Amino acid sequence: MATGMRIGYARVSSSGQRLDVQLDRLSDCNRIFHEKVSGKSTKGRPELQSALDFVRDGDVFVVTKLDRLARSVVDLAGIVQKLEAKKVDLVVLDQGIDTTTMYGRLQFNILAAIGEFERELIKERSTEGRIKAIARGVKFGARPKLKKQEIQDLIRDFEAPGCSKTEIAEHYGISRSSVYRLYTESRPQSV
Known part of the structure; x- marks a missing residue:
């Protein structure tokens, strides 16, 4: 079990949403970083970057839901790599993910693999659909400016x-x- 600090991260997508519920759930954290920005990617989320810079070896990074942390498998993988490089564990309260335990690491890796598999399936289907559309004469790209x-x-x-x-x-x-x-x-x- 980790002996460092518990660092929380909370995020809502717009200024009209409230952080209260997440902050209450993270109340046992030693420090909480929070922001009101879209979560489409990790870019443009200064508090997330500050939290990732702040955590140290032995700390536990805590979020209430996985989608508060990342909205894509690619972003999630990047965040997890940063945490692993710093020897920081991840706890996701609603999904029951806790990488401080052997079972939590297993569960997280399974979820990440399923997410990656799903992304590859979507990519494959999109490619197949594009090929079929081209065969039907559909043209992709910008419409010509000139007649x-x-x-x-x-x-x-x-x-x-x-x-x-x-x-x-x-x-x-x-x-x-x-x-x-x-x-x-x-x-x-x-x-």
Whole structure:
């Protein structure tokens, strides 16, 4: 069992939400870091970063729910790596995760593996869906800025003597590099 401090972390997503319930549940912690910010990623969460910097070997990092700490497996893995590197245990009250015990470490690793498996399944399904959509003729990416007639006009302007490529770009509201790309991609190919 760890002999260091218990460091709590609480987070709500918006200023309209309250931290009271989480703070009550973390009342046995020696120090609590808390903030009101979105949890989409660990970036932009200064109190979380401060808490992770603050913890030391033998401390226990405590949160009420896993989603208060991380919203993705990638972010969670990064946080856990930081805690492991500092020899800090993790306790998640609502999920019953307690890495100070052998069973808690096992449970946490199983949950993390299931989360990673789920993420890979979603990625695989997305790839399959994209391939099927492409086969049906669906085009991905930004819609073209110019219509077919405008591209034909651009080619005509490009080939006209004395017509500046910068002026063409400004006229069609695109960059000079797009002018050259569209010309190269769309001009009639000589046989």
